[in-house]
Every structure is written in C-alpha cells, then in structure tokens.
Amino acid sequence: MAALRVGAVGTGGMFRGAHLPAWLANPDTEVVALCDANEEAAQKIADEHGIPAVYTDYNEMLARENLDIVNVCTPNLFHSEVAVAALKAGKHVFCEKPDAVSPEEAAKMAAAAEESGKVLMVMRNNRFRTVAQFLKAYVQNGHMGEIYTGRCGWIRRRGIPGKGGWFTTKELSGGGPLIDLGVHMIDLALWFMGNPKPVAVSGSTYTKFAETELADSEHSAFGSKQAGGVFDVEDLATGFIRFANGATLALEFSWASNIEQETRFVELRGTKSGFSLNNEDLKLFTEIEGTLCNVQPQIAKKGNGHGDNIHHFVDVVLGRAEPVFKPEQGVDMINILSAIYESAKLGREVRLD
CATH class of the missing domain: 3.30.360.10 (Dihydrodipicolinate Reductase; domain 2)
Structure with a gap:
C-alpha cells in the first residue's frame, strides 16, 4: 500500500517538536509538502528531512499536490479556515488544538467534515x-x-x-x-x-x-x-x-x-x-x-x-480504528x-x- 501523502500548513514549534516526528516515524505516512508564511523557515525543515515541496499559500499547495492528509499547525485564527478548505478539497485533516477561535468556526469545521466524509481530528494528546x-x-x-x-x-x-x-x-x-x-x-x-x-x-x-x-x-x-x-x-x-x-x-x-x-x-x-x-x-x-x-x-x-494521537488518526483514516475524538466534541x-x-x-x- 502506498503511504498516505501529508501536507503541513504551519511549521512552527509545535509542528517541529510534536507533529513532524510522528509523521516521519509512521510507516503509513510520507510528508511531501510544507506551507508557511515564513518560506525560509519551511525550506530549512524541508531540506533537513528531504521534503520535496515548499509553499507560502496553502490554496496553491492544495491545488498542486496530490495529498491525502493536511496537518494544520497555524496560529489559532487560521485553524478553521485551512481545515475547511482542505476538507472541501477532499483531504483528511489533523489539526493542532484549539479547534477554532469561535463556536461558529468550530461548527463550520464539523459540517465540512460531515459533508466531505473525511476524517477531521483535533489534537487531544x-x-x-x-x-x-x-x-x-x-x-x-x-x-x-x-x-x-x-x-x-x-x-x-x-x-x-x-x-x-x-x-x-x-x-x-x-x-x-x-x-x-x-x-x-x-x-x-x-x-x-x-x-x-x-x-x-x-x-x-x-x-x-x-x-x-x-x-x-x-x-x-x-x-x-x-x-x-x-x-x-x-x-x-x-x-x-x-x-x-x-x-x-x-x-x-x-x-x-x-x-x-x-x-x-x-x-x-x-x-x-x-x-x-x-x-x-x-x-x-x-x-x-x-x-x-x-x-x-x-x-x-x-x-x-x-x-500516539497522530498514529491513532492514521489508523482511523485507514479504517483500522474508531475515532476517539469526534468533531462535535470540539464544537462543545x-x-x-x-x-x-x-x-x-x-x-x-x-x-x-
């Protein structure tokens, strides 16, 4: 089975310290693209880990890359914006906490996940x-x-x-x-x-x-x-x-x-x-x-x-586990x-x- 292709949006400390090591360690995933407003910082990470593509616009990444999963690690304001766009593009989404900055935005994420049939999970480590x-x-x-x-x-x-x-x-x-x-x-x-x-x-x-x-x-x-x-x-x-x-x-x-x-x-x-x-x-x-x-x-x-949270998410995407976290819990x-x-x-x- 081909590895699930992961594109990350936001490459700051949480991505580098907590998310990226898990994606790299999982035998079922491959990080193929990074996106960050700080292109130089993202390129440095890409060069270090052999990640082939770097973007500053996540919409361009979604349009050009054949992704299975989008990992969202942006400042909180952009969690819902990026997650909804990725779900509507047919990608599974794993997002750093918090789910969103308002109930309305959290509800948009949950609705986009239901409509797309894709897995949305927010970090509950x-x-x-x-x-x-x-x-x-x-x-x-x-x-x-x-x-x-x-x-x-x-x-x-x-x-x-x-x-x-x-x-x-x-x-x-x-x-x-x-x-x-x-x-x-x-x-x-x-x-x-x-x-x-x-x-x-x-x-x-x-x-x-x-x-x-x-x-x-x-x-x-x-x-x-x-x-x-x-x-x-x-x-x-x-x-x-x-x-x-x-x-x-x-x-x-x-x-x-x-x-x-x-x-x-x-x-x-x-x-x-x-x-x-x-x-x-x-x-x-x-x-x-x-x-x-x-x-x-x-x-x-x-x-x-x-x-372990990210590995569980991968198991859910692959149909090997029932999700511990569901989007409605994030809305609450x-x-x-x-x-x-x-x-x-x-x-x-x-x-x-």
Missing part, C-alpha cells in the same frame, strides 16, 4: 498519556460509580508564551491560557466523565502580569516574542461548568500567578471513588472492606501523547470556552442550552 488510558478504563469499568463533580486546571507561576506575538494577540489566538491550556485539561475531564452536554457556564478572567519578563516554565519558549507587541488576552481564568446530567466542573488556568509551582491537574469525584491526577502523579480515593483507602497506582510514564469545547469569556465580560452565568 492528553487522552493518549498512559495514566489517562488507565483512568479511562478505570471509569469505564464502573469503579468510580456516578461522577458528579470535580475540578481541573493548568496553572503556571510565570509561563507566558511568545509575549507580544500571536499567542498574546486575541485576534490571532482567541484568548490567553483558557483557550491555550484549557482545551487540554477540560477535555481530559470531560472525556473521563463521558462527554456530558454542557448547559451553562460562569467565569472570570484577569490580566495582571502583562508587564512581566520573568519566566520559570519551559512552555514560555513557545511562540516568538515581540518587544512592544500586543498583549490583550487574560493571564488567568477561572470558571464553572454545569452539565445536563447535573454534574459540575470547576476550572482554573493561568500563564502567570503567584503560586508555588506549575501544576496541571484533573480531580473527579464519584459515588464509588475519586481520583487526583496532579502532573503525572495519580491517587485514587476509595473504600475497601469498610476502610477508607488511598491507592497510588504504579504507572509507567511515557511521553506526552502527541505521537469551543462553546464552553467562548461562553466563559462571555460570562467574564457580562459578569453573570451564560446558558448554552
């Missing part, structure tokens, strides 16, 4: 971490009972990515840590909970560290800093989600705040047990033989899931994030139903 796979099985096998509440977040002490560049420019990014980091942990919590339907949210956002130059997080290296550039997004967001089944989820995401250390977490509580996933450390809280017990599973830590995600921003602006709860 945390679902593929070994500890997440363990927890999903633990939940599905009934060990949690009814999951009715929890909290999740990713909080940094000082970790603003690409300050002054597209990350901190709302028009291009859609927002700050809520849309940047929120997709990761909210998605993980919702996945464990069985993807309940959100019906209402409330939230608050803050910008208190736009002037800081301090950084203590490796993640602050993402993006390209621009001295004197734009910073019109939040650096911390808090929120609360209500679901149709009565469950609730509290959340907190920050690029900068005065805390002890950077932490990403999901904590859920069920009628039979609960758990705390703090970075890579997992603890289960339950009852055994009438005794309250804390259990700490010994799970091997393996990567961050990006490669962007509805949640957008409504939290709206709630912060209005100062009240926002209904989604």
Whole structure:
C-alpha cells in the first residue's frame, strides 16, 4: 500500500517538536509538502528531512499536490479556515488544538467534515498519556460509580508564551491560557466523565502580569516574542461548568500567578471513588472492606501523547480504528470556552442550552 501523502500548513514549534516526528516515524505516512508564511523557515525543515515541496499559500499547495492528509499547525485564527478548505478539497485533516477561535468556526469545521466524509481530528494528546488510558478504563469499568463533580486546571507561576506575538494577540489566538491550556485539561475531564452536554457556564478572567519578563516554565519558549507587541488576552481564568446530567466542573488556568509551582491537574469525584491526577502523579480515593483507602497506582510514564494521537488518526483514516475524538466534541469545547469569556465580560452565568 502506498503511504498516505501529508501536507503541513504551519511549521512552527509545535509542528517541529510534536507533529513532524510522528509523521516521519509512521510507516503509513510520507510528508511531501510544507506551507508557511515564513518560506525560509519551511525550506530549512524541508531540506533537513528531504521534503520535496515548499509553499507560502496553502490554496496553491492544495491545488498542486496530490495529498491525502493536511496537518494544520497555524496560529489559532487560521485553524478553521485551512481545515475547511482542505476538507472541501477532499483531504483528511489533523489539526493542532484549539479547534477554532469561535463556536461558529468550530461548527463550520464539523459540517465540512460531515459533508466531505473525511476524517477531521483535533489534537487531544492528553487522552493518549498512559495514566489517562488507565483512568479511562478505570471509569469505564464502573469503579468510580456516578461522577458528579470535580475540578481541573493548568496553572503556571510565570509561563507566558511568545509575549507580544500571536499567542498574546486575541485576534490571532482567541484568548490567553483558557483557550491555550484549557482545551487540554477540560477535555481530559470531560472525556473521563463521558462527554456530558454542557448547559451553562460562569467565569472570570484577569490580566495582571502583562508587564512581566520573568519566566520559570519551559512552555514560555513557545511562540516568538515581540518587544512592544500586543498583549490583550487574560493571564488567568477561572470558571464553572454545569452539565445536563447535573454534574459540575470547576476550572482554573493561568500563564502567570503567584503560586508555588506549575501544576496541571484533573480531580473527579464519584459515588464509588475519586481520583487526583496532579502532573503525572495519580491517587485514587476509595473504600475497601469498610476502610477508607488511598491507592497510588504504579504507572509507567511515557511521553506526552502527541505521537500516539497522530498514529491513532492514521489508523482511523485507514479504517483500522474508531475515532476517539469526534468533531462535535470540539464544537462543545469551543462553546464552553467562548461562553466563559462571555460570562467574564457580562459578569453573570451564560446558558448554552
């Protein structure tokens, strides 16, 4: 069988560090074209890996290249634009998170995927971490009972990515840590909970560290800093989600705040047990033989899931697997994030139903 031909749009840090290694390692894919507004940077990658074609216009790439898959790694604003064009051109699409910068754009992506019959998948790498796979099985096998509440977040002490560049420019990014980091942990919590339907949210956002130059997080290296550039997004967001089944989820995401250390977490509580996933450390809280017990599973830590997510996508394209992620989940995600921003602006709860 001939390898699936991949064309990538956007060749920045996430593509180079997370996407490209997975495409190169997969025996069923071949990267044949790159597209980036920075032609010199794209050409450098192409020369290094023997990729034959480089473009600065993705429409030209779609028209000239016989592609099976388009990998979207642009700034957030362009995710939906490129994905919809690729789907309408009959290509499967794998997109970096977030799905889009607005519910309307996320819905366009989902509709284009349905109409084209092609696979659309957006990066949900945390679902593929070994500890997440363990927890999903633990939940599905009934060990949690009814999951009715929890909290999740990713909080940094000082970790603003690409300050002054597209990350901190709302028009291009859609927002700050809520849309940047929120997709990761909210998605993980919702996945464990069985993807309940959100019906209402409330939230608050803050910008208190736009002037800081301090950084203590490796993640602050993402993006390209621009001295004197734009910073019109939040650096911390808090929120609360209500679901149709009565469950609730509290959340907190920050690029900068005065805390002890950077932490990403999901904590859920069920009628039979609960758990705390703090970075890579997992603890289960339950009852055994009438005794309250804390259990700490010994799970091997393996990567961050990006490669496994892409390999799963390839298996779905080839008909070897059912998709773990479906576009409607992406629409729900962007509805949640957008409504939290709206709630912060209005100062009240926002209904989604």
